Amino acid sequence: MLRSQALIAYQRNNNGSMSVYTSSSVDSYATMQPEGRLKYRVLGMSATFEKDSEMTIFAPVHLTSDMVTIDQVWQEDPLNGRGDGLSMHATSGDHITSFGTLNLVTDSTS
Template identity: 40%
Template sequence: MASFSLSTIYIVLLLSLVSLSPALSSKCNTQKFSHKRVYDNCVDLPKLRANLHWTYINSSVSIAFIAPPASPDGWISWAINPTGKGMEGSQALIAFKDPKLSSMIVQTFNISSDSIQPSKIAFNVSNMSAEKSGKHMKIFATVFLPANMTTINQVWQVGSAVDSNGIPQPHAMSPANLNSVGELNLLGDDSISPAPQPSESSPAPAPIGKKNGGVSMMKMKIGNGFLIVMLIVSSIFLIVI
């Protein structure tokens, strides 16, 4: 009986640990960058399989945004919207492979209309660069914000094509694309307010921004999982005894 109970416990523990494996796979805290770049915070964004890393210092935010484009020749974008919670008005950084040079570039775009053209944006930006690694593209930049602007409306997006003049073509209109917006607390703590309820015409922002967000989410999943394991093991002991 003791041998049977011990074997049962091992099997239950093994199955429980396997069920927890998604919490350990490909989260933002495992991502590494070239040139030894490191950031204070990271979060796994809820849409488009994207990740954001950032460090906020003295009204500037250095970011690394990672996402798989909708096709190998597509584009990725990360933006701040200082006037609203959707795409229109977004001050965007868009990365893609330059069709003429065949190298990765990142440009600024003021998304003020359906006509998308490279343009100056409302914020000063430095250290812009872009990379492609496997199926993912990466944007690096430092954005200079107004003093005391510690919560931002962020918008992220991916698209499938860039024309011969280097203009990103429209993205898909799937629910994931339409809801890739959220509120980010640059200080990385828990002082974020709940997002307002969405109207029919606007997608719901997702409150984001806990310190090392991806790490916190993973710990929460693992903690809950081990609690379940312990409850199962305790139940087995009671049955066997």
């Protein structure tokens, strides 16, 4: 989603390894978001891809005392034709309603 910061992960087709990184600002619907720093410090990211097509990103975020909520979005993008990067996801259906807010104090979502 535009104006969001992102944790990005995908499995490369050429060797099956995982690529995981942060992107500081989603400014366009370009096919590949550039690597960049997030507003919050992220420590030691990694990702797994399970045989049933579920991906998990592990990204410990350094929380500050004034952080009460985090807005979250999630997307599923196809790989590009070379299998070494992402292509644009659809801009309809679930792709435009995949967002919510996580309250870090009450451990609730909305």
